[in-house]
Amino acid sequence: MADTTPKPEELARIDHTPPLMKGWMDTPVEIKKGIACYGASARNLAAVGMPNARDWNPLEDDWKLPENWENIVHEGFRDRLDKFRSLKVFMDICVRCGACADKCHFFIGSGDPKNMPVMRAELIRSVYRKNFTTGGKILGKLAGARDLTEDVLKEWWYYLYQCTECRRCSLFCPYGIDTAEVTILGRELTNLLGLNTEWIQAPVANCNRTGNHLGIQPHAYKDMIEFFVDEIEEVTGIKVEPSFNRKGAEILFITPSGDVFADPGTYTCMGYLMLFHYLQSMGLDITWSTYASEGGNFGYFTSHEMAKRLNAKMYAEAKRLGVKWILGGECGHMWRVLNQYMDTWNGPADFLEEPVSPITGTKFENAKSTKMVHITEFTADLIKHNKLKLDPSRNDHHTVTFHDSCNPARGMGLLEEPRYVIKNVCNNFYEMPPETIREQTFCCGSGAGLNAGENMELRMRGGLPRANAVQHVHEKYGVNMMACVCAIDRAVLPTLMEYWVPEVDITGVHELVGNALVFEGEPERTTDLRGEPLAGMEDNEDV
Amino acid sequence: MNFIVSILFSFFAVIVLVLIPWIGVGALNLRVLFGIIVPYAAMATFFVGIVVRVIGWARSPSPFRIPTTAGQQWSLPWIKHSCIDNPKGTGGVIIRMIFEVLTFRSLFRNTRLEYRNIDGVPKVDYEWEKWLWLAALMFHYSFLVIFLRHFRLFLQQIPGFVSLLDSLDGFMQLGVLPFPGLNVPEVYLTDMLVMLALTYLFVRRIYIPQIRYVSLPADYFPLFLLLALGFTGILMRYFLRVDITAVKELAVGLFKFQPKSPEGIGVIFYIHLFMISVLIAYFPFSKLMHFAGVFLSPTRNLSNNSRIKRHINPWNYPVKYHTYEEYEDEFREKMIEAGLPVDKQPEETGETGEKE
Numbered sequence: 042m043a044d045t046t047p048k049p050e051e052l053a054r055i056d057h058t059p060p061l062m063k064g065w066m067d068t069p070v071e072i073k074k075g076i077a078c079y080g081a082s083a084r085n086l087a088a089v090g091m092p093n094a095r096d097w098n099p100l101e102d103d104w105k106l107p108e109n110w111e112n113i114v115h116e117g118f119r120d121r122l123d124k125f126r127s128l129k130v131f132m133d134i135c136v137r138c139g140a141c142a143d144k145c146h147f148f149i150g151s152g153d154p155k156n157m158p159v160m161r162a163e164l165i166r167s168v169y170r171k172n173f174t175t176g177g178k179i180l181g182k183l184a185g186a187r188d189l190t191e192d193v194l195k196e197w198w199y200y201l202y203q204c205t206e207c208r209r210c211s212l213f214c215p216y217g218i219d220t221a222e223v224t225i226l227g228r229e230l231t232n233l234l235g236l237n238t239e240w241i242q243a244p245v246a247n248c249n250r251t252g253n254h255l256g257i258q259p260h261a262y263k264d265m266i267e268f269f270v271d272e273i274e275e276v277t278g279i280k281v282e283p284s285f286n287r288k289g290a291e292i293l294f295i296t297p298s299g300d301v302f303a304d305p306g307t308y309t310c311m312g313y314l315m316l317f318h319y320l321q322s323m324g325l326d327i328t329w330s331t332y333a334s335e336g337g338n339f340g341y342f343t344s345h346e347m348a349k350r351l352n353a354k355m356y357a358e359a360k361r362l363g364v365k366w367i368l369g370g371e372c373g374h375m376w377r378v379l380n381q382y383m384d385t386w387n388g389p390a391d392f393l394e395e396p397v398s399p400i401t402g403t404k405f406e407n408a409k410s411t412k413m414v415h416i417t418e419f420t421a422d423l424i425k426h427n428k429l430k431l432d433p434s435r436n437d438h439h440t441v442t443f444h445d446s447c448n449p450a451r452g453m454g455l456l457e458e459p460r461y462v463i464k465n466v467c468n469n470f471y472e473m474p475p476e477t478i479r480e481q482t483f484c485c486g487s488g489a490g491l492n493a494g495e496n497m498e499l500r501m502r503g504g505l506p507r508a509n510a511v512q513h514v515h516e517k518y519g520v521n522m523m524a525c526v527c528a529i530d531r532a533v534l535p536t537l538m539e540y541w542v543p544e545v546d547i548t549g550v551h552e553l554v555g556n557a558l559v560f561e562g563e564p565e566r567t568t569d570l571r572g573e574p575l576a577g578m579e580d581n582e583d584v
Numbered sequence: 585m586n587f588i589v590s591i592l593f594s595f596f597a598v599i600v601l602v603l604i605p606w607i608g609v610g611a612l613n614l615r616v617l618f619g620i621i622v623p624y625a626a627m628a629t630f631f632v633g634i635v636v637r638v639i640g641w642a643r644s645p646s647p648f649r650i651p652t653t654a655g656q657q658w659s660l661p662w663i664k665h666s667c668i669d670n671p672k673g674t675g676g677v678i679i680r681m682i683f684e685v686l687t688f689r690s691l692f693r694n695t696r697l698e699y700r701n702i703d704g705v706p707k708v709d710y711e712w713e714k715w716l717w718l719a720a721l722m723f724h725y726s727f728l729v730i731f732l733r734h735f736r737l738f739l740q741q742i743p744g745f746v747s748l749l750d751s752l753d754g755f756m757q758l759g760v761l762p763f764p765g766l767n768v769p770e771v772y773l774t775d776m777l778v779m780l781a782l783t784y785l786f787v788r789r790i791y792i793p794q795i796r797y798v799s800l801p802a803d804y805f806p807l808f809l810l811l812a813l814g815f816t817g818i819l820m821r822y823f824l825r826v827d828i829t830a831v832k833e834l835a836v837g838l839f840k841f842q843p844k845s846p847e848g849i850g851v852i853f854y855i856h857l858f859m860i861s862v863l864i865a866y867f868p869f870s871k872l873m874h875f876a877g878v879f880l881s882p883t884r885n886l887s888n889n890s891r892i893k894r895h896i897n898p899w900n901y902p903v904k905y906h907t908y909e910e911y912e913d914e915f916r917e918k919m920i921e922a923g924l925p926v927d928k929q930p931e932e933t934g935e936t937g938e939k940e
Contacts, residue, residue: 050704057699059797064585124899126644127882133641134877137803138716139795140690143697149708159798176869182585183593185800208883211652215684215691215720216874217883219652249906250914259915260922286925331924332908346903353905361908361927381650384894407659411891418659425662452650454657454670454888461663476695476710480654480669509708 045075046497049540052150052505057143059154066167066187070155070196072099075498078202078491080104081242086235088246089347093235099198104191110234111189115172117233121226122173128226131218132169135159141210141220146484147203150502158210158220161200165227168193198236201227203499205488206342206374207447212480224489229344237343240493244339248351252334253298259286259331265301266329269311273555276572278564281318283329286362290328291399293359296370296416297336297528300549306531308570309371309549315558316420316429316551323428324399327368333358336375337528341382342490349386352378355413356387366396367413371549373488373527376415377452384411401426415449417458417526417550424465430559433468435566437576439522440469441553442514444507444534445482446527456480459526459550466557471518477510487533500533501540508541515545524548587796594804598812605858610851618854619834620843626861633868634876641880647897649890652883671887684884691717716788723781726774729753730817733772737828737835769821779814782807802871809863816856826850 060068077099086094097105107113122129141158143149148156155161163185170177170186177186187193204224211219231237237245244254251258257265263285274280284290294317300310317327333354340347359367369379384390393412396405403422405414423429443463449455456479464470477483486503514520523538523545525531534547556569567578608614655666671677683689696713699706733749736742754770786807789799820826830846831853837844867873879885912919912926913933919926 049706053701053704053706055699055701055706057697058793061793061796062586062588064587064589065797066585123644124647126641126646126880127650129641129644130877130880130882133637134871134874134881136871136874137795137798137800138691138720139792139798140694140716142794142798144695149697149699154794154797157794157798163798174869183801185802208652211883212654213690213693215688216878217652217684217690217881219650219883222650222883250911252911258918259924260918263922263924288925331919332911350903350905353903354908357905357908379891380888381890382648384890385648385897385900388894403660405659406892407657408891410894413891421663422660425660451652451654454653454655454666455659456656457663458659474710481693505706506708509706 046501049501052498052501055150055152055502057148057152065155065160065163066182069192070199072195072199074100074495076203076496077199077499078238078240078493078496081235081237081239085239085242085246086237089249089350091235091237091242091343092233095235097235099195104195104236106191106194106234110194113233114189114194114230117230118169118172121229122169125222125226127219127222130216131162131223132166132173134216135162135166135218136216137163138215140213140215141218144210144213145204145220146207146209146486146506147205147499147503150486150505151499153203155196155200156203158204161204162218162220162223164193164197164200165223194231194234197227198231201231202238202491203503205447205484205486205491205503207484207488208451209447209481209484212451225341225345228342232344232347238490238493241339241342241490244490245343245347245351248335248339252330252332252354254335254337254339255298255302257298257301257334262298262301262331262334266310266314269301269307269314272570273311273315276568276570277315277560277566279315279318279560281314282321283314283317284327285329285331287328288362290362291326291365292328293333293355293362293364293367294327294329294370295333295336295355295367297372297375298334299337299528299532300370301334303532305535305547305552305571306528306549308552308555309531311570312549312551312553312555313370313416315555315560319429319558319560320400320423326399328362328364330358330362336370336372338375338378339490341374341378345382345386348378348382352383353387355383356390356393359390359412360392365394365412366408367393368416368419369413370416371526371528371551373446373448373529375448375528376455377448379411379413380453383413398422400428415455415458417455417462420551420554421458421461424462429554431466431554431557432559433466433557435556435569435575436467436553437469438569438573439467439548439553440471440518440520441467441522441524441548442471442473442511442518442520443478444473444485444511444523444525444530445478445480446525446530447482447484447488449526450480450482454480455526459524462550463524463553466553469518471514471520473510473514477506483507483510485527485530485533485537487537488529492529492533497536501537504533504537505541507534508537511538511545512542515542520545522546522548524550524553526550587790587799590799590801591790591804594801594808597801597805598808601809601858601862602812602816602855605854606851609854615845615847615849615854618858619845619849620838622861623838623857624843626865630864630867633865634873637868637873638876638880641877645898646882646886647899648882649886649888649895650882651886651888653888657888672889672892673887677885677887681879681885685878688717688720690884691720715784719781719784719788722777723785726778726781729774730772730778733774737832738839740836771822775814775818775821779811779818782811782814786811806863806866806870806872809859809866813856813859813863816852816859820850820852820856824850824852826853 247256655669
């Protein structure tokens with residue numbers, strides 16, 4: 042954690058009352074350390090052909106904008122108004138009823154009034170009014186309109202990169218105004234000027250070149266997976282045999298690279314490997330890819346075009362390998378992209394077949410066109426058909442709750458599938474309060490490319506509502522493990538928990554599956570995948 | 585600009601708007617202008633403005649299928665699908681939109697943040713909050729009923745449903761204001777509700793700090809305009825009676841496109857008429873367009889079926905992505921060394937050694 046991050050008790054002093062007499066237009070932005078991310082580097086901007094590639098620092102005055110930057114933004118704005126009805130309608134119809142105001146985790150955790158979703162959108166709307174409406178042109182400030190000055194641009198940037206595009210506000214908006222959409226398009230405008238953050242730009246550049254955000258090259262990717270193979274053998278005595286870039290496999294498996302890179306995502310990855318191995322004798326024919334080795338898509342936090350470029354590899358690889366369909370791992374924004382964009386961008390996937398589970402014969406009709414199935418849909422179906430021998434008591438040392446990741450919840454509706462899986466592999470499961478789960482779920486506070494290190498204060502603030510709900514079930518039911526279906530969650534929630542609720546740890550759903558899965562003739566397990574003793578096995582540790 | 589400036593500006597704007605017909609008719613007797621020309625101009629602006637606005641929105645496509653899913657997706661047959669909040673097809677979308685438009689379903693979800701800091705330990709709670717929903721519903725439905733009631737003035741023959749509404753709305757005949765001696769007619773429930781709701785919506789705007797902060801003159805102005813509209817209407821009906829036969833003659837004339845400008849209608853009527861004229865003329869240029877916009881909102885009016893059926897983006901264009909060939913060209917040797925399959929052997933590329 043960065044040295045400057047305030048302590049929890051300091052951070053908890055949050056004032057949600059905005060200034061009384063000073064209006065927001067008269068309050069210039071102050072870019073703060075601990076909140077803002079580093080600016081994108083010349084190298085990584087140039088690597089994918091982004092404009093205005095240069096090194097810059099948002100904390101300095103000079104952002105090294107191109108000469109005609111006003112014009113670029115103006116034309117970019119006009120272009121997007123013509124291309125996106127969402128933007129046009131959302132610019133025009135907000136009545137500022139304020140229903141969204143206290144729904145945003147960043148406002149709840151920071152009290153910064155410009156983090157109210159309505160305000161975040163008004164920052165953009167005010168410029169829209171000035172540039173694209175008659176009333177705004179004539180009445181100016183009285184119509185809530187203002188010019189796009191360099192200060193305003195900086196304000197845009199500061200607050201657009203304090204939104205995790207979680208869409209919680211859009212759920213409560215009587216007109217369905219989606220601040221995520223405004224943020225996405227607003228970020229596109231900043232990217233016309235080379236104003237991405239390094240934490241987004243570097244993964245984009247990496248993903249473009251090596252196939253994954255972390256820049257893992259093919260041989261290293263294979264190495265890392267093979268390391269898990271050894272780990273699994275150590276815990277279970279079972280030797281799993283994954284294959285890579287294998288032509289003619291029936292299914293291509295794509296998961297976020299975070300799962301192969303860092304704990305606790307790695308345990309989820311072991312869970313996948315074990316499940317696939319378990320099903321191998323029952324007819325599962327699946328391959329991993331090193332080229333399409335990223336489920337996530339940081340391009341989505343940059344622009345639609347960049348997202349499409351990175352996403353294109355999935356279908357391209359599926360076509361090259363000649364698989365029938367694609368199975369996708371546990372990831373948040375990955376699934377919003379796959380559900381709501383992929384087929385539109387890079388389809389039709391007519392070279393694939395409608396997905397059918399080779400084990401149960403179930404047709405995944407809900408994935409008829411994209412030909413891409415979520416692993417919890419796949420596993421829930423297996424469990425429902427009694428295809429897995431499970432021993433949920435192997436997770437008895439965990440008292441589990443489930444964090445709905447924003448994107449699968451509000452951009453897809455994947456609510457029951459993971460719960461069904463968890464309830465079948467765990468004996469102790471408790472829900473968090475209803476205002477904090479399912480479609481009303483709270484963001485981890487670090488999504489949409491905000492999972493950097495330099496903005497730790499922002500992350501701890503944004504994650505407060507989630508952490509507080511965890512605290513509640515921790516105190517009430519003794520919850521000590523929160524499951525999630527998102528790689529960013531797995532990367533950032535441990536830090537958040539350590540800060541707010543240190544007694545609770547984070548797991549992917551398929552780590553729990555891996556623990557519970559009973560292989561034919563396997564020796565009795567004494568530890569879980571993390572090497573921690575199972576319930577009742579604490580004494581056997583030294584044996 | 586702070587909230588006081590916003591409120592004062594909007595307030596004085598409405599005062600000026602009240603004074604215009606007051607002077608125009610009261611002092612200058614410009615009955616034709618305020619009784620016929622202004623209302624026609626306003627109506628024309630209203631209809632043309634709305635059509636232009638909606639066409640403007642509709643000209644931009646919805647390139648992606650981005651519904652906000654507020655319930656369980658349609659997936660495996662044994663998982664209960666939330667067909668309204670996460671619609672799979674047009675039917676579900678229609679039901680979702682009906683609920684949205686007629687019952688303000690999303691707003692009904694509203695909660696209120698209750699943040700406490702107990703000795704450095706934060707406590708985040710979400711309290712019951714349906715007042716905004718209730719006031720919004722109360723305002724919109726009262727306004728609708730009042731509008732429909734007015735048809736008894738617009739049409740020579742009063743339709744049955746208007747009479748029915750009238751009697752339902754006026755059931756409190758002797759309840760609240762029983763001044764038969766003063767010749768006060770029955771009190772309409774909606775008259776009171778609409779004023780109550782508008783007052784609430786105004787008060788919450790200045791009372792709740794966050795809402796006060798985000799409010800613009802464009803938020804106060806329509807509230808004041810509507811309050812002035814309601815106030816003049818109430819004055820006219822209960823206190824400053826006008827010649828209702830003459831009013832009806834004028835109104836019917838307007839609607840038949842045979843405008844007449846009868847004499848002897850009190851100036852209060854012209855103020856009322858001017859308020860509604862300004863309101864409808866302002867309508868297409870304002871946030872009041874939310875009434876049409878909600879129907880075009882892509883997070884509500886699209887079904888969540890983009891994995892089942894391909895959604896077409898009319899401006900989709902090909903992009904350059906890093907192909908597998910380029911990838912393999914860069915990493916071929918490492919891949920071979922790691923035992924990963926490759927499409928081309930080094931000798932096939934003809935580049936062996938050249939890179940070194």
